[in-house]
Amino acid sequence: MAKVELRDIRKTYNAEEIIKGVSLDIENEEFVVFVGPSGCGKSTLLRMIAGLEEISGGDLMIDGARVNDLEPAKRGLAMVFQSYALYPHMNVYRNMEFGLKLAGMPEAERRQKITDVARTLQLDAYLKHKPGQLSGGQRQRVAIGRAIVRNPKVFLFDEPLSNLDAALRGQMRVELATLHRRLKATTIYVTHDQVEAMTMADKIVVLQKGVVEQVGSPLELYHHPRNLFVARFIGSPPMNFLPVTTRSIDPEGVTVARDRGESLLVPVLPGETASAEALTLGVRPEHIVIDPEGDVHGTIRMVERLGALTLLHVTLADDTLLIVQTDGDHGGEIDRPIRLRLQADNCHLFDARGIALTKLTRHRLAR
Amino acid sequence: MLTNLPIIVWMLYTFFKEVPVPILEAGRMDGANRWQEISVVLLPLALPGIASTALLSLILCWNEAFWSLNLTSSNAAPLASFIASFSSPEGLFFAKLSAASTLAVAPILVFGWFSQKQLVRGLTFGAVK
Numbered sequence: 347m348a349k350v351e352l353r354d355i356r357k358t359y360n361a362e363e364i365i366k367g368v369s370l371d372i373e374n375e376e377f378v379v380f381v382g383p384s385g386c387g388k389s390t391l392l393r394m395i396a397g398l399e400e401i402s403g404g405d406l407m408i409d410g411a412r413v414n415d416l417e418p419a420k421r422g423l424a425m426v427f428q429s430y431a432l433y434p435h436m437n438v439y440r441n442m443e444f445g446l447k448l449a450g451m452p453e454a455e456r457r458q459k460i461t462d463v464a465r466t467l468q469l470d471a472y473l474k475h476k477p478g479q480l481s482g483g484q485r486q487r488v489a490i491g492r493a494i495v496r497n498p499k500v501f502l503f504d505e506p507l508s509n510l511d512a513a514l515r516g517q518m519r520v521e522l523a524t525l526h527r528r529l530k531a532t533t534i535y536v537t538h539d540q541v542e543a544m545t546m547a548d549k550i551v552v553l554q555k556g557v558v559e560q561v562g563s564p565l566e567l568y569h570h571p572r573n574l575f576v577a578r579f580i581g582s583p584p585m586n587f588l589p590v591t592t593r594s595i596d597p598e599g600v601t602v603a604r605d606r607g608e609s610l611l612v613p614v615l616p617g618e619t620a621s622a623e624a625l626t627l628g629v630r631p632e633h634i635v636i637d638p639e640g641d642v643h644g645t646i647r648m649v650e651r652l653g654a655l656t657l658l659h660v661t662l663a664d665d666t667l668l669i670v671q672t673d674g675d676h677g678g679e680i681d682r683p684i685r686l687r688l689q690a691d692n693c694h695l696f697d698a699r700g701i702a703l704t705k706l707t708r709h710r711l712a713r
Numbered sequence: 714m715l716t717n718l719p720i721i722v723w724m725l726y727t728f729f730k731e732v733p734v735p736i737l738e739a740g741r742m743d744g745a746n747r748w749q750e751i752s753v754v755l756l757p758l759a760l761p762g763i764a765s766t767a768l769l770s771l772i773l774c775w776n777e778a779f780w781s782l783n784l785t786s787s788n789a790a791p792l793a794s795f796i797a798s799f800s801s802p803e804g805l806f807f808a809k810l811s812a813a814s815t816l817a818v819a820p821i822l823v824f825g826w827f828s829q830k831q832l833v834r835g836l837t838f839g840a841v842k
Contacts, residue, residue: 398738419744431735435757444753445743496743 348409348422348499348532349374350395356403357390357556364390366556367404372500372549377526377533381543382553382579388536389504391553395534396425396502408499419448424493425502428509430485432477438464438488439473445496463491466525483514490522494529503535507542519545540580544568552576562712569709574626574700583631583657585694586668590627592619599706600695602627605664608641612693614703619695625703628694631657631671640687644668649678660684717773721766728762729755 350372357365365387372378380388393399395406397418406414413421424445432441439460446456464470467487477485486506493501506522507515523546526533537543543550544564552559552567552575560572564580571577577585590602593609595616602625603609612627619625634642636658647667648659651674658670658678670686678684695703732755740754756763796817799810 396742398741418738418742423742425739425742427735427739429733429735431733431739433736433739433754444740444745448744448749492739492743 350500350532350534351407351410352391352395352404353407354404355391355394355401355406357387357394357399358402364556365394365402368553368556368558369404370551370558370561372532372534374532375530377523377535377546377548378551379543379547379549380534380536380551380553381538381540382559384538385555386553387556388538388553392425392502392504392534392536395500396423397421398425419445422499423502424496424498424500425504426486426489426493426506428505430477430489430509432485432488432492434477437474437476438469438480438491441477441488442492442495445492449496459495460491463495466494467491482510483518486510486518490525494525499532501531501533503533505537506535508537508539515542522546540582544580550580552579565709566712569712570702570705571628571694572702574628574696574702577628577694577696577702581630583669583671585628585630586634588627588629588666588668590625590695592621592623592625595619595621599690600703602695610688610690610693612690612695613706614695615706618703619697624698626696626700627688628696629688630692631669633689633692634668634670635687635689636670636672636676636684637687638685640685642668642686642688644684644686646678646680646682646684649680658684660686716777717770720773721770724766724769725759725762728759728766731762732758 350370352368352370352372355365355368356363368391370378380391382388390399394401397413397416401414405412408421408423433444436444442460442463443456446459451459460473461470464473467490469484469487469491472480472484472488477488480488486509489506503522507518510518519542526546535542535546547564549561550564550567551561554575560567560576562570567576567580571580574587578587588604590604590610592600593603594601596611597616599611599613600616600619601609601611604627610627642662644660644662646658647661650657650659654674656672656674656676656678658672658676660668660670662668668686670684672678694705697703736758737750737754740750745753796810796813799806799813
């Protein structure tokens with residue numbers, strides 16, 4: 347398997363820079379997810395690694411060798427496309443065989459390999475079927491099988507689950523994660539779905555407008571987002587944001603307050619803000635507690651019942667909207683007043699540029 | 714044959730354009746060179762298009778020949794020879810020539826417009842989505 351290094355990779359289309367200098371190390375056997383909103387350049391970056399897009403600047407290294415100008419097949423990669431991209435005129439067996447045949451593998455070996463992979467992916471009964479006769483999930487499996495048989499150094503996945511329905515997506519997510527554990531192949535996976543990113547990745551790369559916003563483990567991004575964009579993007583339902591002002595700065599943290607007065611001591615490094623500075627307080631829905639003694643007063647505007655959980659949409663006196671996550675049995679009703687308490691230890695502070703203030707303690711699971 | 718070339722080019726262009734690009738890219742990732750990409754992936758996918766274009770071309774040629782051979786008189790000439798009649802020893806009648814050419818092209822344009830998407834579906838179904 348292989349290590350992939352990106353050194354100041356750039357992509358320019360018609361004088362417009364789409365990828366603005368991405369540097370990244372992808373370790374051997376690592377499962378890396380590129381995540382970001384549409385148009386952030388994640389697919390372009392993957393296609394540049396694959397060799398399907400030209401690299402305008404920078405170096406792409408696989409196992410220490412520069413591969414910028416190497417043909418896709420010679421880079422030792424295999425790609426699973428969003429649209430599966432199976433050869434519709436070939437049956438499942440021929441689809442998987444095509445790459446092996448071109449590589450000059452003897453027939454007996456090809457047959458052995460394809461039979462093994464088909465068994466692993468539960469496709470053995472469908473080897474004679476054409477892609478048109480298969481369901482979405484089966485087609486996706488064939489696409490994965492076609493990648494696996496080639497025994498590539500690196501697997502590339504371009505939004506492979508986005509054409510599947512929700513139930514199948516959940517199932518394939520688990521299958522892909524299991525497969526990765528077994529094959530131990532370096533994997534680069536592109537998605538816009540942060541749930542896929544959180545559940546499968548060893549390392550997430552958050553991209554926005556061709557720039558890497560943050561690289562880290564799922565829980566590092568969740569507990570220590572570097573800026574407002576990452577904080578907003580990672581986590582579902584998304585983080586709530588409130589405008590606050592610094593009241594006092596102490597060694598234990600920074601005390602901030604909203605206009606109406608409730609103050610909160612957030613444990614962040616004291617040296618990164620000045621007194622009376624306008625900041626943004628970020629708090630996740632699961633870190634807001636319903637508390638009859640709580641000092642945040644609001645009104646329930648909507649109740650979303652998810653079964654195990656209930657999401658309350660609460661507006662405060664100044665019309666700020668907060669999403670609060672509580673247990674599934676909560677009897678919240680629309681238009682009822684509610685009192686809330688923010689868990690200060692789990693709150694985040696962002697300065698005027700949107701950069702997070704460093705927390706005093708690291709979360710124990712955030713590597 | 715030559716007079717049918719525009720519509721043949723137009724139809725073939727549409728058929729080849731409808732072949733999903735990711736399938737060709739998958740071929741490239743599998744190690745196909747340009748020739749294999751064309752012969753093993755692109756051509757089989759465009760085959761229904763090539764076949765129907767060939768059929769259409771044959772019919773058009775046949776009709777053309779039939780009309781030209783049998784009815785070439787001033788009262789019932791094919792459109793092509795009618796248009797050609799504007800180029801006479803007295804000179805070129807550009808206005809009439811243009812008007813007649815436009816009318817001659819119009820039915821083909823309409824036919825092309827309606828037929829271009831119809832015949833593509835079959836074989837590519839199941840490849841993507």
